Amino acid sequence: MKTAKELRQDIEAKATEFDAIMAVAKEEDRELTPEENAAITAFYGTDDAPGELGKLEAQAATAKRIEAKRKELAATRMAPMIDDAPGGFGEPKMTIPAKAKRHGSLKAFKNAEDAYASGQFLRALVCKDEERAEAREWCGNHGVDIRAVMTEGVNTAGGFLVPEPMEMAIIVLQEQFGVFRQKALVYPMSSDTDRAPKLTGGLTVYFPAEAAAITASDVTLAGETLQASPMATLTRISKQLSEDSIVAIADLLAQQIARAFANTEDEQGFNGTGTAATYGGAVGIITAMGSASKATAATGNTAFSTLDDVDFLDMIGLLPSYPGIMPEWYIHKAGWAASMARLAAAGGGNTVQSLEGELRPMFHGYPVNFVNVMNSTLTAQTSTDGLCYFGDLSQGAILGTRNGVSIDADASVYFATNEIAIRGWQRTAVNIHDAGDGTNAGAIVGLTTPSS
Numbered sequence: 001m002k003t004a005k006e007l008r009q010d011i012e013a014k015a016t017e018f019d020a021i022m023a024v025a026k027e028e029d030r031e032l033t034p035e036e037n038a039a040i041t042a043f044y045g046t047d048d049a050p051g052e053l054g055k056l057e058a059q060a061a062t063a064k065r066i067e068a069k070r071k072e073l074a075a076t077r078m079a080p081m082i083d084d085a086p087g088g089f090g091e092p093k094m095t096i097p098a099k100a101k102r103h104g105s106l107k108a109f110k111n112a113e114d115a116y117a118s119g120q121f122l123r124a125l126v127c128k129d130e131e132r133a134e135a136r137e138w139c140g141n142h143g144v145d146i147r148a149v150m151t152e153g154v155n156t157a158g159g160f161l162v163p164e165p166m167e168m169a170i171i172v173l174q175e176q177f178g179v180f181r182q183k184a185l186v187y188p189m190s191s192d193t194d195r196a197p198k199l200t201g202g203l204t205v206y207f208p209a210e211a212a213a214i215t216a217s218d219v220t221l222a223g224e225t226l227q228a229s230p231m232a233t234l235t236r237i238s239k240q241l242s243e244d245s246i247v248a249i250a251d252l253l254a255q256q257i258a259r260a261f262a263n264t265e266d267e268q269g270f271n272g273t274g275t276a277a278t279y280g281g282a283v284g285i286i287t288a289m290g291s292a293s294k295a296t297a298a299t300g301n302t303a304f305s306t307l308d309d310v311d312f313l314d315m316i317g318l319l320p321s322y323p324g325i326m327p328e329w330y331i332h333k334a335g336w337a338a339s340m341a342r343l344a345a346a347g348g349g350n351t352v353q354s355l356e357g358e359l360r361p362m363f364h365g366y367p368v369n370f371v372n373v374m375n376s377t378l379t380a381q382t383s384t385d386g387l388c389y390f391g392d393l394s395q396g397a398i399l400g401t402r403n404g405v406s407i408d409a410d411a412s413v414y415f416a417t418n419e420i421a422i423r424g425w426q427r428t429a430v431n432i433h434d435a436g437d438g439t440n441a442g443a444i445v446g447l448t449t450p451s452s
Contacts, residue, residue: 007060108254114165119246178262180269183393226400226429293436304338391444400429
């Protein structure tokens, strides 16, 4: 049975898909096509017959009640109670031992309680029998799910569901660390292979003669294929995961897993060549970009330090004016300092931003994003693609996500050193669907150095 969270994700994905169809029809001042109307009716249903939405909402409500009842029973049976009113008892309260609070500022979690709960989850997976039983009891008392993905109980061959605070911490950090996840369209996948909707054609305007029939045209929707592929990290932690270290360990582990996943998503999205071993089969912008989307710098401008203002203005002029497009720059920080920052400084003059410190770099009125995985070579490089990109990743790229993050624990890999192997695991799909072709520029354009 799916969890309430998973069912809500299914509902949101479907609702977003059909809301987009209806929004396009409204913008174009037309009725829905029979196919669109049938699909939407099947989802939302009618007064006489509930659709798929009603069934999903009923399932989600049932799952939520089951989860709430499970937590209520656990709290009633085992959780410590606090007397917060005369003659009565309050709700279970999470108590963090004083020694567990000995840590610096948290980097991954919003509070110590979330970090502590995640630390207890780790103890329940990796510690010795007595400590593991203690941690499992604590998790049961406080509603922290340690259910395995494939099997129940302790099974080091299966992935364990990350508790919600830890999963949210990893996802939030991924969005902070990873530029591609921040800017691309993130699409929740319902299966390992899915199709994300994309508007490929609109209505055509005709000039009919008097009393003549008007030629019909339809909005065209295509589906972009998403094929989820797994990515994993492997690290080790001591089997002696003591009470006073679990907050710091959980915080560090969430931070490092998130950073590694975010960096890999950036590598796939910006640099992917389709190679399975290096990029998980993902084809990134540098490979997907068509020749019509490439602006070539002027002759002699073969390094960041020799690029001039016209080279960047050519990119701005090359980008199509799509409805609602919100373009931004994507460049390595070293390349930015040697090119954009140099050109801005050469322009002279002071502004409030330059005097007080610009919160976010801008160039020619558009935001600049620093991408650590992009080209950072400061010496001359001829006929080289991808020095800089300009465009709207939300209109040209999709990051499909399949489920969330899972964690596996295995005590056998590092048996000799008395350590536990911890594996972070997620499945994603990258699709660059509008980076131009040989004739038309797409929603993302790039800068190429000349041959000399």
